[in-house]
Amino acid sequence: xxxxxxxxxxxxxxxxxxxxxxxxxxxxxxxxxxxxxxxxxxxxxxxxxxxxxxxxxxxxxxxxxxxxxxxxxxxxxxxxxxxxxxxxxxxxxxxxxxxxxxxxxxxxxxxxxxxxxxxxxxxxxxxxxxxxxxxxxxxxxxxxxxxxxxxxxxxxxxxxxxxxxxxxxxxxxxxxxxxxxxxxxxxxxxxxxxxxxxxxxxxxxxxxxxxxxxxxxxxxxxxxxxxxxxxxxxxxxxxxxxxxxxxxxxxxxxxxxxxxxxxxxxxxxxxxxxxxxxxxxxxxxxxxxxxxxxxxxxxxxxxxxxxxxxxxxxxxxxxxxxxxxxxxxxxxxxxxxxxxxxxxxxxxxxxxxxxxxxxxxxxxxxxxxxxxxxxxxxxxxxxxxxxxxxxxxxxxxxxxxxxxxxxxxxxxxxxxxxxxxxxxxxxxxxxxxxxxxxxxxxxxxxxxxxxxxxxxxxxxxxxxxxxxxxxxxxxxxxxxxxxxxxxxxxxxxxxxxxxxxxxxxxxxxxxxxxxxxxxxxxxxxxxxxxxxxxxxxxxxxxx
Amino acid sequence: xxxxxxxxxxxxxxxxxxxxxxxxxxxxxxxxxxxxxxxxxxxxxxxxxxxxxxxxxxxxxxxxxxxxxxxxxxxxxxxxxxxxxxxxxxxxxxxxxxxxxxxxxxxxxxxxxxxxxxxxxxxxxxxxxxxxxxxxxxxxxxxxxxxxxxxxxxxxxxxxxxxxxxxxxxxxxxxxxxxxxxxxxxxxxxxxxxxxxxxxxxxxxxxxxxxxxxxxxxxxxxxxxxxxxxxxxxxxxxxxxxxxxxxxxxxxxxxxxxxxxxxxxxxxxxxxxxxxxxxxxxxxxxxxxxxxxxxxxxxxxxxxxxxxxxxxxxxxxxxxxxxxxxxxxxx
Numbered sequence: 001x002x003x004x005x006x007x008x009x010x011x012x013x014x015x016x017x018x019x020x021x022x023x024x025x026x027x028x029x030x031x032x033x034x035x036x037x038x039x040x041x042x043x044x045x046x047x048x049x050x051x052x053x054x055x056x057x058x059x060x061x062x063x064x065x066x067x068x069x070x071x072x073x074x075x076x077x078x079x080x081x082x083x084x085x086x087x088x089x090x091x092x093x094x095x096x097x098x099x100x101x102x103x104x105x106x107x108x109x110x111x112x113x114x115x116x117x118x119x120x121x122x123x124x125x126x127x128x129x130x131x132x133x134x135x136x137x138x139x140x141x142x143x144x145x146x147x148x149x150x151x152x153x154x155x156x157x158x159x160x161x162x163x164x165x166x167x168x169x170x171x172x173x174x175x176x177x178x179x180x181x182x183x184x185x186x187x188x189x190x191x192x193x194x195x196x197x198x199x200x201x202x203x204x205x206x207x208x209x210x211x212x213x214x215x216x217x218x219x220x221x222x223x224x225x226x227x228x229x230x231x232x233x234x235x236x237x238x239x240x241x242x243x244x245x246x247x248x249x250x251x252x253x254x255x256x257x258x259x260x261x262x263x264x265x266x267x268x269x270x271x272x273x274x275x276x277x278x279x280x281x282x283x284x285x286x287x288x289x290x291x292x293x294x295x296x297x298x299x300x301x302x303x304x305x306x307x308x309x310x311x312x313x314x315x316x317x318x319x320x321x322x323x324x325x326x327x328x329x330x331x332x333x334x335x336x337x338x339x340x341x342x343x344x345x346x347x348x349x350x351x352x353x354x355x356x357x358x359x360x361x362x363x364x365x366x367x368x369x370x371x372x373x374x375x376x377x378x379x380x381x382x383x384x385x386x387x388x389x390x391x392x393x394x395x396x397x398x399x400x401x402x403x404x405x406x407x408x409x410x411x412x413x414x415x416x417x418x419x420x421x422x423x424x425x426x427x428x429x430x431x432x433x434x435x436x437x438x439x440x441x442x443x444x445x446x447x448x449x450x451x452x453x454x455x456x457x458x459x460x461x462x463x464x465x466x467x468x469x470x471x472x473x474x475x476x477x478x479x480x481x482x483x484x485x486x487x488x489x490x491x492x493x494x495x496x497x498x499x500x501x502x503x504x505x506x507x508x509x510x511x512x513x514x515x516x517x518x519x520x521x522x523x524x525x526x527x528x529x530x531x532x533x534x535x536x537x538x539x540x541x542x543x
Numbered sequence: 544x545x546x547x548x549x550x551x552x553x554x555x556x557x558x559x560x561x562x563x564x565x566x567x568x569x570x571x572x573x574x575x576x577x578x579x580x581x582x583x584x585x586x587x588x589x590x591x592x593x594x595x596x597x598x599x600x601x602x603x604x605x606x607x608x609x610x611x612x613x614x615x616x617x618x619x620x621x622x623x624x625x626x627x628x629x630x631x632x633x634x635x636x637x638x639x640x641x642x643x644x645x646x647x648x649x650x651x652x653x654x655x656x657x658x659x660x661x662x663x664x665x666x667x668x669x670x671x672x673x674x675x676x677x678x679x680x681x682x683x684x685x686x687x688x689x690x691x692x693x694x695x696x697x698x699x700x701x702x703x704x705x706x707x708x709x710x711x712x713x714x715x716x717x718x719x720x721x722x723x724x725x726x727x728x729x730x731x732x733x734x735x736x737x738x739x740x741x742x743x744x745x746x747x748x749x750x751x752x753x754x755x756x757x758x759x760x761x762x763x764x765x766x767x768x769x770x771x772x773x774x775x776x777x778x779x780x781x782x783x784x785x786x787x788x789x790x791x792x793x794x795x796x797x798x799x800x801x802x803x804x805x806x807x808x809x810x811x812x813x814x815x816x817x818x819x820x821x822x823x824x825x826x827x828x829x830x831x832x833x834x835x836x837x838x839x840x841x842x843x844x845x846x847x848x849x850x851x852x853x854x855x856x857x858x859x860x861x862x863x864x865x866x867x868x869x870x871x872x873x874x
Contacts, residue, residue, distance in 0.1 A: 045716065050825075051817075053628030060628050136596045188599075193629055209639050210817020211713065232716065236815040240695055241711045247703050248710060415575025415830065454593075541717055 036516055040217075042534035043230040043541040044515070046253045047242045051210050051235045055196040056187070057175035058129050061138040068213055068233060071529070072113075073175030073198035076104050076123065076157070081521030081528060083334070083438045085169055089118065089176060089199065090157075099164030099477055104172065106155045110222045112178050113203045119154035125179035127159070135187060142171035164475045166482065167441045201226045201530050210235055227517070227533035230541070249273060252512040258320040261508040274510040275518070277525055280333060281507040283435030284326040285392065286499040287380070290427055292460045295378060302497035304354035306344035308403045309396055313346070315503050318391045322508060326501035328490040329434065329442055333522065335479060336440040338487040341494035351403045362404055369404040377406035378428035383417045389431045392502060396431075423454045431502075440486050443470045446493075461498040514538040548855070555847045562843045563617075563836070567610050570827075570835050576602060577626035577830045600626055613836065622840075623833035627826075633837040636822065643713060644806045644818040650734065651742040652799060655749050656792075662746075663753020664788075667761065668780060678750070686747030694740045694813045701736065709733050711815035737814045741807060752795070756788040763787075790861055797853020801846040 052065040057073055060066065076090040087093065090104040110118035129135055130143040145165045150158040161168060178197050182190060196204050201223070202215035215231040234251070236242045243260055245251045247270070256265065261276060287309070289296040296302055311325040330337045360369040360376050369376040380396070382389045393409040400407045412421060421427045434445065444450050447470050448462040466489060473485040493499070509525065511518060517531045578596040597603045601612065616623055622633035662682070666675040685693075702710035709715060715729050760766065761784055769779045806820030819838065826834040 043716075054630075062628065065628070133591075133595065136592060136599060138592065140592065188630055194631075208817075209636075210821065211815075234712065234815070235817070236711055237812040237821065238815070241698065241813050241815055244695075244698050244703055244710050248706065250710070250716075414828075415573070415579055418579060419574040 036533075036535055038227050038517060038531070038533040039536045040225070040227050040533070041229050041536060042227075042514070042539040043232060044228045044252050044532070045232045045234060045250065047234045047236040047245065047251050049235075049237055049239065049242075052207075052213060052233075054193045055204065055207075056177065056190060056193050058126075058135060058137045058139070058177060059188070059193065064233070064235075068215065069175055069196070069198075070200075071202040071215055071231065072196050072200045072204055073177075074110075074200050075173035075175055076106070077169060077173045079173070079438060079523055079527065081519065081523045083522050085173070088173075089123075090172075093169075093172075095169075095477055099475070100161045102159045102161075102168060102172070104157045104159075106157060107222060108155055110199050111220055112180070112199055113197045113218060114178075114181070116178070116180050118176070118199050120151040120157040121154070122176050122179045123157045124149055124151050125183060126174070126177045129177055129182070129187065130174070139174065142167055164477065166474045166477050167439050169477075170437070170439045202231055205230075221530075223530065226530040228515075228529075246274075246510065249512070252515065254510050256508040256510055258322045258505075258508065261322065261510075262320045265510065270510075273513055275513055276508065276510045277518075277520055278322060278506045278508050279520065279524055280324065280331050280504050281435075282331060282437055283433055284329065284331065284504045285389065285431065285433040285502045286326070287396065287429060287431050287502060288459045288499045289429050289497075290425060290459055291462075291498060292425055293378075293428055295376075295428065298358045299496055300354045300358040301360075302500070303344065304351040304358070304403070305400065305405070306497050306500040307347045307351035307354065308399050308405070309344075309500060309502070310346035310399060311503060313399075314392055314395055317395055318388050319503065319505050323503045323505040326504050328493050328501055329436070329445070330440060330486070330490065331504045334438065334440075336483060336486050338490040340487075341491050343494070344497075344500070348399075348403050355403065355405075360404075367401075367404060368406045375406060376404065377408075379408045379410055380429045380431055381410045381412060381417065381421050381427045382431040384411050384413045386433075388505070389433070393431050422458050425453065425458060425460065440482065441470075441474045442489070443474055446470060446489075459498055461496075463492060463496065466492055514540075551851055551854075555851070558847060559840075559843055563614070563840060564610065566836060566839045566843075567613065568606070570830075570832060571606055571609075573830065575830050577832060578602070579830070613833070617840065622837040625826075625834050626831045627829055627834070633833050636834060637819070637837055637841065640806075640817055640819050640822050641804060643816060644820075645803050647734065647737055647741060647806075647816070647818070648799075648803045650738045651745070652796075654738060654742045655745040658742075659746050659750035660753055660789075662750040664757055664780065664785065666750070666754045667757030670758065675754075682747040682750050685743040688743070690740055690744060690807070691809050691813055693743065694736065694810055697736050697740065698813075708735055711813070713816060737810060737816060740810050740814075749795070752791070753788065756791055757784060760784045760788045790857075793856045793860060794853050797849045797856065800849030800852065801842050804841060804845060 048064045048067065050062065050064045052060070052068055053062050054060040054065055055069060055072065057066075057069045060069065074089045076088060077085045077093070078088040080086045087107075089106055089110060091107050092105050094103045095101075096103070104123070106118070106120055106123070112118060127143055127146065127149050130137055130140050131146075142165075145161055145163075145168060147160045147162050149160070152158065159168070159172075176199065178192075181192060181197055194207060198204075199222070201218055201221045203218045205216045206212075206214040212235060213233040215233075217226050217229045219225045234245075236245065239257070242251065242254055243256075243264070246254045256276070261278070265271075265274070265276065287305075289302055289305075291297070315321060315323045315325065324332055327341055327343055328338065332339070355369055355376070359371050361371070362369050364370060364375075366375075380393050382393055390409070390411055393411075397407045397409055422430065445456045446461055446463075446466055447457065448464075448467050450457040451460050451462065469485045469489045469492075473482055473489070476482055476485075493501075507524065511525070514534045515532050516535065517528070517533050518525050519528060519531075521527060576597070577600060578593055594603075601609060604612070613623065622637075624630045625633050625636055659682075662678055666678055669675055698710045701708040709732055713730070713733050715721075715733075718726060718729055721729055761780075766779060766784055769783045770776075774783075804819055806816075806818035806823075808820040808824040810816075811818040811821040812824075823835070823838050825831075826838065
């Protein structure tokens, strides 16, 4: 549920593929073996748990729609495999001296799928669409920072900002909408919601509700037509079914669970037909403390709890080892990650000592620490439907009990969970996760101005220095400068422990061996999908 | 008969209103709103967005006004637009899911009847025989087995290991390129497992029901009379006893009319079949009020009509009931 804003984020690869570790001769470098000449044709079949909701990007926020929209539409910019921004619809771009004007020079050879030319008017229209008060889009915030836009000629687009805003660049990776089809129409009820027209590498072909969505290669794509001719998204709501379909070869791609990755796909038959990849996904799981509760007011209590948790035990038990410990809000293989922060390795002695310093003693002899006659006891809430979080909670519960902290675990249905617990701040501690992307701005989650009910700093974290660092971090564009701010930010979080950062899990996709041209990179494997191909002899569903 | 029918039909109206009112209130009692999915836990969404969406959906109005507006639209058979991201008319969403749901339910009822009626008869006639006991055990095992588990086992056996049947979905990917007979075979092979799994639970109940009806009838005097007349056992059982034992089946069939449009979330999810069960489940999870209400109203109308239909059929089929109504006390 939390990855609603995942569409701009791309995962990073630990260059570690299982195939390479196996001793079998045919399991050489997946996808990159035999320097074959790319060939056109073939079908790529993938399953999605849910049907797409709306194929106008401005109106959709679910991951199924985003997956399709990412192939149908283009942004001005995009992330490449190294997670650097590069031009997509924009050939190049400039940031003014004072960081307040962004100028994009657009490609001149781009056409919409219906043949109309793409111009700066489309970009301007898209911007206006996102800030239109009548359009209920979940992505308006970054565009509100823009004070005005200009289109000096059909291939130049200029955006002005009052104050420099670093996440702005990322916001221009947003899908550009076709002005000529949407202007003056009722966008909320546009037929484009069900049959989109974009500029991307794939054209929309067919949508059978609840069954499948089919895309066809765009022969006029400005970067050349993609090799794979058809992409089919089958809607299969159950992951066990997806897995059975994968085993029969009816699916070409699936993100596996740790259990499937580790045990159920460890067969010769599976290895013959699929390559498995693993890389760290963006996002982490944490234990967040409600800082408005007196119990968690003392930082030593939070630090003690961090010491009481065995991260490796969580990673081994919950993720079967497919993950790494999180020490802050950024994952370890990004430029912004600061490895030199205070770390809390499992140390129950230290935990007890810190709690004792904070005044918690077991005076009643019942095994639970107490202070002023009150036992050290609280409830961890988490949402239903995420087994990993529930298991994490159970393991933490046992570890806390060992240092004399009594913890109850409550699992609540998502809507109720937000409405009655998180938003009104009616919880002691919670296990949740955030997903993010390469952009390090964390203003919405940690700034003290974001603590109102319903906002994302729901634990009530207030720290003047963090506020200032976050404000500065989003005002500069230079990576070194930003890193300085965010390094300090991570140090403070590690010291203060408003969250105990638990783990970053790995994405574990399996891809049919028929597909070549897959080049794992920091961005994962899907970033160069246009370059994937199937040798003609191995193509299926060619008609 | 006609005045009775009209009276019954008129009685349905307040009943239906009551059902919609209660449903409307209950779904609004559930915490969370349709706007939550888009706006909650999203750093890019502002609080104005939430307000704007609530205004667009009419959620800022008091509940009784919302109900009034909804009822007003329903009066002209307008089920409204879905609150899901696509804002399509609810009626479109329902109609696109209905055919497959009805097809599977019809096939499944046919399968249940075809298997459980003979099973029930034989079990009753050879009561406590080896056959009776083993079928009892068998059908109850089927009944007790979680359908999702059974479905996964069957999919693994027939789909993955034996490779005989497709695992999920309604059609193969190359369906458009198959010959006409190939298309029909493709359709049938996709339906075998879902129909079997959805029927297996009903088998137990229905065959036991059939068995006890039959036992009841066999004990009757007129069966004794038939046997005394020297009729063959076959005629006694299949002509005299069976007809009477089948009577209560009408009630059950009437009651299964609303079931025709109701799908099962579990097996639709597992077999990746876009049916009504999944539609309703997703609607509830997203708090898509117009969709939930639309499906509930259709279900309620069909339930009420199904009951009525069962009553009428009963009267038509059973002279005792028919006469009892026209001339009370003389039956």
